[in-house]
Amino acid sequence: MDSGGDRLDGADGDNAPIGGDAAVAMAEPDGSRASRRRGRGSGVGARRTAVDLLIGCTGADHRAVTERDRSRYASAGALMLLTASLAAYAGSSVAAFGFRTSTLAALPYGIFYAAFIFCIDRSVLLTIRPLRLAGKGGKERIRQRRLLPTGALRIVIAIIGAILVGESLLLRFFDASIEPRVAELRQQELAGVMASWDAGQRTTEAGLVAALDDQRAQLAAAENLVTSKTGEVDCQLTGGDGCLGGRGPIYQVKLGELQAAAGQIPGLRTARDAAQARLDSFRVTRDQRRAQYADTEWRSIGNANDLLMREKGFWRLTASDNSVKVWRILISLLILGIDLAPLLFKRNLDRTAYARLERGALWEGETNEEVDAFQLNRNARARRAKAGEVSERMAARYEEYAAAREELRLAASMDEDAGAAALRRDERRLGNDRQAADLRRAYRLPAPPPRGKETDSSGSRTPG
Numbered sequence: 027m028d029s030g031g032d033r034l035d036g037a038d039g040d041n042a043p044i045g046g047d048a049a050v051a052m053a054e055p056d057g058s059r060a061s062r063r064r065g066r067g068s069g070v071g072a073r074r075t076a077v078d079l080l081i082g083c084t085g086a087d088h089r090a091v092t093e094r095d096r097s098r099y100a101s102a103g104a105l106m107l108l109t110a111s112l113a114a115y116a117g118s119s120v121a122a123f124g125f126r127t128s129t130l131a132a133l134p135y136g137i138f139y140a141a142f143i144f145c146i147d148r149s150v151l152l153t154i155r156p157l158r159l160a161g162k163g164g165k166e167r168i169r170q171r172r173l174l175p176t177g178a179l180r181i182v183i184a185i186i187g188a189i190l191v192g193e194s195l196l197l198r199f200f201d202a203s204i205e206p207r208v209a210e211l212r213q214q215e216l217a218g219v220m221a222s223w224d225a226g227q228r229t230t231e232a233g234l235v236a237a238l239d240d241q242r243a244q245l246a247a248a249e250n251l252v253t254s255k256t257g258e259v260d261c262q263l264t265g266g267d268g269c270l271g272g273r274g275p276i277y278q279v280k281l282g283e284l285q286a287a288a289g290q291i292p293g294l295r296t297a298r299d300a301a302q303a304r305l306d307s308f309r310v311t312r313d314q315r316r317a318q319y320a321d322t323e324w325r326s327i328g329n330a331n332d333l334l335m336r337e338k339g340f341w342r343l344t345a346s347d348n349s350v351k352v353w354r355i356l357i358s359l360l361i362l363g364i365d366l367a368p369l370l371f372k373r374n375l376d377r378t379a380y381a382r383l384e385r386g387a388l389w390e391g392e393t394n395e396e397v398d399a400f401q402l403n404r405n406a407r408a409r410r411a412k413a414g415e416v417s418e419r420m421a422a423r424y425e426e427y428a429a430a431r432e433e434l435r436l437a438a439s440m441d442e443d444a445g446a447a448a449l450r451r452d453e454r455r456l457g458n459d460r461q462a463a464d465l466r467r468a469y470r471l472p473a474p475p476p477r478g479k480e481t482d483s484s485g486s487r488t489p490g
Contacts, residue, residue: 031280066364080104083144084368085152086380095378102375105367106147112364113142113187116194123197124337143187147368150181151375178215181369188365192358197336199357200350207339212327219323227312232310238301245294248287255284 077096080103081088117139121132129136163349197204262277314413344351363370466473 051144067224076160080107082108083148084375085148085284091378091380098371098378099380102151105149105364105371106144109147109191109365109368110140110144110186112195112361113191114141115472116191119194119198120190143191143365146183146187149373150369151372154381156387159288185362185366191365192361193337195361196357197340199342200354203343203350204336204339208335211335211342212324212336213328216324217322219327220320223316223319231305231312233300234305236424238298238305241294241298241301245291245298249289250292252284252291255280255287259284279425292320292461 033468077100080100081096081108082092083103086099087095088099114133114136115129116136118129118136118138121127121135122129124133168208258280259277262280263273328475344354462474465471
């Protein structure tokens with residue numbers, strides 16, 4: 027019915043074939059056909075929006091991606107979301123092991139780790155291998171450059187992240203088989219701790235036994251000394267072989283030594299009894315203290331159910347069972363392939379028209395930058411070559427300006443000097459006239475005729 031409906035919608039009403047699906051479509055009401063069109067349009071629009079979102083996950087512009095390449099970019103975006111989902115679960119599991127909580131409670135840590143993996147994959151897909159000129163002379167060809175160091179670093183980080191994700195998932199997959207190995211590791215760790223404790227206790231017991239033996243030896247020596255001193259005192263008292271009979275001075279000396287030796291016996295017996303009591307108390311409480319220490323250490327070891335302990339158990343399980351080794355390798359490769367699928371898919375995306383357009387735009391930008399730099403270099407060289415000529419011309423103009431300025435300054439100075447000389451001449455003349463007027467007033471002389479109107483004795487006018 028879909029194909030018939032499409033033909034009916036696209037065909038003219040007069041030329042549409044009558045019969046089959048077309049006849050049923052024509053028999054339907056207009057409202058039903060309009061709703062079917064809206065339903066198909068909304069479905070196509072939703073699918074296109076979903077594909078646009080998947081393309082946006084790769085960092086590409088869905089408006090610039092051609093219809094032929096949309097499926098490739100959509101597949102890459104779906105792989106990125108799948109990798110991020112695995113990373114979220116793996117990160118939550120690791121956080122749950124570390125913080126001793128449930129996987130659901132540790133989900134925010136998993137989301138953060140998934141966002142990190144997603145951004146790494148996106149940055150790798152956005153890395154463009156720029157073009158370069160290969161060859162010399164007439165054999166120059168434009169080729170793609172090799173992998174850039176930044177791109178290689180992103181790929182290494184992505185591989186490390188994929189390995190961590192895979193290992194975390196494997197720990198979850200083999201959880202039931204890892205648990206007995208973890209119990210063995212705990213028992214061995216407890217046995218090692220208890221062996222160290224027992225060695226320390228044996229050392230302590232040996233010290234207490236040595237102290238008791240020393241006290242016994244000192245007591246025995248003191249008792250032997252008392253016995254020997256008693257024999258000497260009796261010898262002096264009875265007068266045996268080599269002894270003087272009676273309670274003489276020697277007897278008194280020997281009696282004093284006997285009393286001194288006998289006085290040490292109570293203290294030595296007390297010290298021996300104390301050493302014996304310490305040893306007996308140590309032996310009596312040793313088993314109880316050992317049990318308490320074992321319980322404390324077992325609780326501590328039991329609480330250490332961290333990721334490192336489970337990883338040790340997993341490695342022991344892998345080393346002891348070849349089937350686990352095979353499954354671990356296969357599952358690790360599978361998870362690694364899933365995690366690295368977006369990176370492996372990048373080579374397929376590099377052949378698309380969108381990637382070629384991006385490389386072309388990058389090449390154009392680099393070429394324009396080189397052209398601009400070359401033009402600036404030429405301009406700088408041209409200016410540097412004309413710098414001498416310009417400097418000479420400016421120096422000549424400055425000399426002309428300096429000469430004209432000096433001439434103007436000399437002319438102004440000459441005018442000022444001429445004005446000053448005329449002013450001083452007028453001042454002297456006025457001073458002489460004032461003195462002459464004063465003398466005429468003093469001697470009552472007639473005023474002289476005006477300058478230029480003087481007359482001689484005959485009355486004729488003479489020039490002044």
